[in-house]
Amino acid sequence: MATAINVQSSCSEEEWQARQRLAACYRIFAYLGWDEMIFNHITLKVPGEDEAFLINPYGLHFSEVTASTLVKIDIEGNTLDGSTFPVNKAGFTQHSLFHRELPEVHAIIHTHTTATMAVGSVEGGLQPVNFYAAAVVPRLAYHKFEGVTVHADEGPRFLASLGNKRMMMLENHGPVVMGRTLEQAFLDHWVLQRACEIQMQTMAMGKPIMIGEEVIRKHVESLSETAIDPAMMGVPEFDAMVRLVDQQDKSWRE
Known part of the structure; x- marks a missing residue:
């Protein structure tokens, strides 16, 4: 098993704070x-470094x-902090795409919770049948299942399915929730869950x-x-939660 390195002494204060915030998010989940x-992944851009983000080390629950065991990688998959931990290929392939193509997205969450996978595996997906769903349905995109997300050629189809939304249900798989901040992405995932x-x-x-479209619009506003x-x-x-x-x-x- 790989071991953590002492990164606090070699990274900026902003990066260390981001590492602590993301590590806290993993513990909250x-x-x-x-x-x-x-399995699964939560990533966060390194402040001031548009092409670098933090991801969980593959092998740790x-x-x-x-904060120290998080792995700093670039959008090409290169490890930037000397970490000896491996990175899950499925997590890198999916998250690097969105971090590269959506500059305003700083945090990305992908999970396999029972509830989200179940709803993403039925016809119609999430329905406007409760308070939380009414807030999410207008913001939720869907993407057809193509198998484990390790193939770069799926990228254009991911982006086409997402459109201008920032929450997407991978059908038969699980959600991808994106945010300008980690905290926003966390709250959106909580509401979806x-x-x-x-x-x-x-x-x-x-x-x-069922909640009608006019009520949904009023609710969101x-x-x-x-x-x-x-x-x-x-x-x-x-x-x-911290x-x-x-x-x-x-x-x-x-």
Whole structure:
């Protein structure tokens, strides 16, 4: 097994803060049960370095990720920080595409949670049957399953499916959630996850009550009007989860 290197002394303060924030995010996902053994990925651009991003080391569980064990790579897949940890090819292929082609996207999340995979594996996908879904449905794109995402030639089709949206359900697979900040992406994933969990329960009970398009439009507008500073979107929620994680283990900061 590879070992972590001492990166704090060799990276900028901005990069170290980004490493700690991303490591905390991995621990939050593990805390919430959104981990998938050693698979799945959350990436974050390195501040001030447009072609470099941080990704989890392949082989560590989300609950083991720390600021130092995160791997810094460029969009070509080259390791930039001397890490001896490998990187999951599926994570690199997909995330490097979006980081390269969508400069405003700084954080990308891909998971295999039961709820999101289940909803992405039925005809119609996410339906407007609950409070959370009404906020997500207009923002959610879909992409047909082509197998494990390790083939570069799927890139143009990914981008065509995504369009101008920044949340996409890979059918029969799982979601990709993108954000201008890590905290925004986290909150969007949380909302999508809740929408899918509730849909699963609702559909098991009987015929759902569908929310109409006009109500959805009003709902989305009202949510945007009551939102805090857009630059702070997801920050209070993320910080609350960091405090919960810290009650169990603070080693992610190392």
